Amino acid sequence: MAEREDVVLTRDVSAITVPDGDATTLTQGSIVTIHQALGNNYTVVTEYGHMVRIASEDADALGKEPHQLHTLVTETDPEAVEQNCWEVMKTIYDPEIPVNIVDLGLVYYCNVRPSETHTNENDVHVIMTLTAPGCGMGPVIQGDVEKSIRALPGVGKVEVEVVLDPPWSREMMSEVAQLQLGLY
Incomplete structure (x- = not known):
């Protein structure tokens, strides 16, 4: 904005x-x-x-309208769900930096596999980090990821794990993010 x-x-x-x-x-x-x-x-x-x-x-x-979640695909196979997971994570922003968490390089891993207990559902495991180890917004961003992925079609169990190793650095940002922030 x-x-x-x-x-x-x-x-x-x-x-x-x-x-x-x-x-x-x-x-x-x-x-x-x-x-x-x-x-x-x-x-x-x-x-x-x-x-x-x-x-x-x-x-x-x-005085604004709530944002609506739009999924890229409606299929619920693991590949489609993973694609939706990455797209929905691109709608989550660090509140201080106008770049989404994927382009910031905060998401290290997203794995989607069929649920062993529920037919037509998939379990999602995300590994992410924070821009700084003591970031008070870490649990909030982690919750945003979990909530957004849980709302996708075909998703059952969601685990969002925050790790601090390897530590985040500016080099993990996409070229787009670096250009957006004037760092490239």
Whole structure:
């Protein structure tokens, strides 16, 4: 999002503080500036200068429409589900960086295999990392990945594992991400 937009909250809304990941509530009538509206969430800055993340399902408090999940394919075989997993992970953004977690190089692995216990379902295992070991938003981003993949057709069990080895570095970013951030 290139241009910042000031909005008045139309109702109280739950939010997550950035970068520490703590839950908070913003009150109706507060003025916030939309900093980033990418993926399924909004990153806003409060009138006191605090950065917080508001979930897509609370977009109405900002006067916006919730984002809709669109899958690339509707088939539920493991290959199609894996393709959808990668596509949905590209809709998840670090709240401070306007680049999705796949292009940031945070997702190391995504494996989809048929469920041993449920017919027509697949189990998904994702291994990812964080930009910094102590990132308070880590559990929030991990939860976003799990929730988004779980909503896909043909998905049963989802495991999202966060590892810190190998540690993330700028070199793990795609060329597109580096160009987007002016690093290439």
